[in-house]
Amino acid sequence: IAVMTVLLIVVGLTACGKSTAQDLQSNKWYPNQKGQSYKTQFNKKTMIIESPLMNVNANYSVSNTSGKEYLKVNTDDEKNQKLELTQISDGYKAKAINKPAKADDGLGSFE
Structure with a gap:
């Protein structure tokens, strides 16, 4: 019974944690890519990258x-850009892993 109780508590605490999507939506981000950094916001389904020339909605x-x-x-x-996310101390590292993400007009890798 004690083991089952501990397992239920661990599973419950893990399920209560924020998902990565919720974490992205609840913070202000300034991704760093090749020395450039632009304010980026995440809404429920939209990512907005603000740059001096124009905003990019995705x-x-x-x-x-x-x-x-x-x-x-x-x-x-x-x-269809795909990036692998890895959590780092102050946010996430996003590694471009397919052709669209690595293309000249793609997002590329960033932290």
Whole structure:
């Protein structure tokens, strides 16, 4: 009975934690990419990157496959961009893992 109680508490506490999508939505972000940093906001389904020239609006989703988290992004210029998310001390590292994400008009890797 004691083991079952401990397991239920651990599972309950894990389930109560914020998801990555909720974490992205509840914080202000300034991703760093090649020495450039732009304010980025995450709403429920939209990622907004603010730059001096123009804002970029993209649809995004966060998924978890085999214990790894992925950020999937669609912009007007590049569809189906996929980035692997890794949590780091002060946020996330996003590694571009497919051609659309690595393309000239894609997001590329950033922290």
